[in-house]
Amino acid sequence: MLQRGLPLPKLASVLAAALLTAACGSTTASTASSPSAGSGKITVNGEAANDHGTKDVSGxxxxxxxxxxxxxxxxxFTAHAGDKLALTLSNESQTAHTFTITEQNIDKELAVGSKVTVTVTFPSSGTLLFFCRFHRSQGMLGGLKVELT
Ligand SMILES: [Cu+2]
Incomplete structure (x- = not known):
């Protein structure tokens, strides 16, 4: 008697559509936190980072x-222990970010469209983490990695 109001095939397709919508919704939510450039993830000092490449800046x-x-x-960035590097940071997004290195008391806020230069120093060994205070949990971080001594 259920099919009197709504024929069974019709009911099935409505249910299928609802399931598909739910599935699409969750897929969209999980990709929204990833970068749009189609790059992968790496781990920096145990934290997941959206990876946009590694650059050797020795010297x-x-x-x-x-x-x-x-x-x-x-x-x-990879370089020798103790190397100094001037980074010119350009915020090319529609939201504010920060460039933060706790160990070096660096905490620069970048308004939309702004450009800031900051000098960083490579650690004596290992990798020093830098991150955005607002989006660290979304993988907005990177590292100064000592590869050579
Ligand atoms: Cu950010």
Missing amino acids: GGSQSVEVDSFYFNPTV
Whole structure:
């Protein structure tokens, strides 16, 4: 008697559509936290980071960094222990971010469209983490990695 109001095939297709919608909804939610550039994830000191490449900057100098939602590009810099590096950070997104290194008392806030230069120092060994205070849990972080001594 159930099928009197709504024929069974019709009911089945409505249910299928509802299930598909639910499935699509959850898929969209999980990809929304990933970067749109189609890059992968790496681990920096045990934390998941949206990976936009590694750049060797041995010898220091200066380097441009794209700050976007929700990643730093490049994401990891490699150099010698104690190398100094000037990073020119450009916020190319529609939201504010920070460039923060707790150990070096660096905490620069980047308003939409702003550009900030900050000098960082590579650690004596291992990897020093930098991150965005607002989006760290979304993988917006990277590292200064000592590969050579
Ligand atoms: Cu951010």
